[in-house]
Amino acid sequence: MASWLPETLFEIVGQGPPPSKDYYQLPVTRSQVIFRWWKISLRSEYRSTKPGEAKENHEDFLENLHLQGQPALIFGARILDYVINLRKGKFDFVERLSDDLLLNIISYLHLEDIARLCQTSHRFAKLCMSDKLWEQIVQSTCNTITPDVRALAEDTGWRQLFFTNKLQLQRQLHKRKQKYGSLREKQP
Template identity: 85%
Template sequence: MASWLPETLFEIVGQGPAPSKDYYQLLVTRSQVIFRWWKISLRSEYRSTKPGETKETHEDFLENSNLQVQVALIFGSRILDYVFNLCYGKFDFLERLSDDLLLSIISYLDLEDVARLSQTSHRFAKLCLSDKLWEQIVLSCCDTITSDMKALAEDIGWRKMFFTNKLQHQRQLRRRKQKYGSPREKQP
């Protein structure tokens, strides 16, 4: 399965903690952890400082506590934990799937499971609230969707369309027709 992985497993850039203006990059490849830095200073003794780079194998990174402390200070302990997992070979293949593929998978879940999934990460929260997902859910649950209903869903959002009752839909459709006219009236 590791052959399915891209060469670059993880990359993050950031600025050092205040008052530092230095920039850092952390790159995790299949075989190495690469830590790069760029010193930004107005002091004359640091102006000629060249960018630096440290390359470690995964095994060496796991033993290099100085580099681990630097990563934790700049990027935080959660990033350090994630890099540890990558170095140990614990890959999150689900995180690597495209949004379209995940939306297709999520659309088969029960609504309660969609609600639970939305609480697991920022990415899944965004996907579970997306109009693309709710359009798939509405189209799979409803037998007939008229062009007026599709237009209304585009206006108010597919999720809201799903959770709105039939009477409210009729009122909204009537208001929409009064405001825009029906699609049939626009045709010559």
Template identity: 80%
Template sequence: MASWLPETLFETVGQGPAPSKDYYQLLVTRCQIIFRWWKISLRSEYRAAKPGETKESHEDFLENSHLQVQVALIFGARILDYVLNLCQGKYDFLERLSDSLLLSIISYLDLEDIARLSQTSHRFAKLCVCDQLWEQIVQSACDTITSDMRALAEDIGWKQMFFTNKLQLQRQLRKRKQKRESLRRQHQP
């Protein structure tokens, strides 16, 4: 299964903790960790400092507590934990699925499960409120979707349309239709 993985497993950039202005990059490939830094300073002794780079195998990184501490200080403990898991061969395959495939899967969940899933990560939070998902959910719940319904969904959003009760929805559709007809009458000679 690891052969399905791309060469680059993870990449992030960040700035060192204050007052530092130094920039860092952390790159995790299938076989090594690459840690790069660029010194940014107004102090004369650091102006000529060249960018630096450290490359380590996954096994060496797991034993290098100094580099682990640097990664934790710059990128945070969660990133360090994620990188340690990658080095140990613990891959999050779900995180690597495309948005369109995840949306298709999510559309089969119950509403309560969608609400819970939206709280698990920033990515799932965005996916669980996106119009693509709610359009799929509305289509599975309705027999037919008219062009008026589609136009209303573009105005108010598919999620809002799903949670709007039928009476309110019919009233909004009727208002849209009346507005369109009055505009048409105004433009007739």
């Protein structure tokens, strides 16, 4: 593994699938894959159970299907594939970026590029369709956003607002004002 990489290449923690309350940790270092678990239970037979740990070097981890099965069960097949790819020297640095940072980056793309990116993975599809992204895009393309437009966007969604033409937008704002204006008049 390259020396410019940090000692811990990847780490994930989480709770086991229901009804389990057990806690798990999977750190992957430059030389080892470590799987740790803590049994969480009110049952008397498990109260004295100590935390467990299984360590394997990268080569042995690839051969140990039982050890591979535990992270796959707890964290999902996608995480197991990611750990195996790390072992093979395939580093996906984009995968390690937070959603907020990716949304910020995506907001600078052209619409055609966002449409293409949306088709690359489930994660990017979710990010490219998120209201948080489209709110950033609308704010960057519009000079001002009135409170009425903001309220309409929160009702219909920022993406929908972005793709609405001006005439439709004016009609929707007018209907919204009439609807909420008549509701305010009825209230004492």
